[in-house]
Amino acid sequence: MLFSIVLLVQAAAPTPLPPVPQPPATILVEPAAMLLAACDTNGDALVTRAERDAGLARAFATADGAAAERVGYIAYADWAGRWLGDRNALPSPYEVDGNSDNRISLAELTRRFTALFDRYDLNKDGSLTRAELVTIRAAVFQAGDPRGGRRGDRAPRGQR
Template sequence: MRLFLLLAACTAALPAAAQQRPASDPITVNAPGAQPQATVIAEPVALLIAGFDSDGDARVTRAEFDAGLKRSFDSADTGHTGSLGYIAYSDWSLRWMGDRNTLPSPFEMDRDGDNKVSWSEFQDRFAQIWTRFDKNKDGVIERSELVTIRPPAFNPMDGKRKRR
């Protein structure tokens, strides 16, 4: 019976495997018809900050930032203890920044080494993040301060034939 279930599972996976791109056919950045590589990117924490814009003016004031930060923290602090264990912090990160492994990590935030991220540790680290993103120091973070512009990837083999 187990063998039958294993065979059924493998057979069900075959159509999905057939749709995958073969390893011998890599996607190149400048392939005809391919979408160009993004040159404007945003960190997950920048997306979090953008989500704190409560009045829809595409600007995040410090008051909006603080309120959004508290609201997000409280959503993960289900026991209302004023701190998040590493697993709860990981759940917070997944919900609010899109992945459990985004930065800042709980190890970076847990300054006293008690294996929890307290609200004050959380606030302190995000105050540093606020300072980093408020590039013009006007007390408001605009979208242009949240994005990073990077040059397109350089591939020295573009347009050249590979030796075989």
């Protein structure tokens, strides 16, 4: 009889709903933008060109071989892992190495980050706000969605 009561109580208990998955991110930050945001030394949530240059110099000085004023691609990858969040993050050493000598100088790094700074500076006022450093994705598509997602996950031709 006790067993019957336990079964009745369990049957009457509401079934828990499956957890709702977190929606995909619609606000993204590029690795270079993360580094530029870290250059804000005075804490005013703005990054000026002078702060960018000083921040890059501080970050570059931590790279293995920076004392020689030039770092190789492996040292750059280690530096990118620390400052950009991943060894393979953009900008890649190939786009930073302006003279193709397989070494990266602070001047080359600054030149590339100047171009990125100019791209992020939407209102062209010479400083970056946090809003300028984030990317808003208008539409987010899941893998397998025929409107987007990874290339191999697309629906077969007849079902698109």
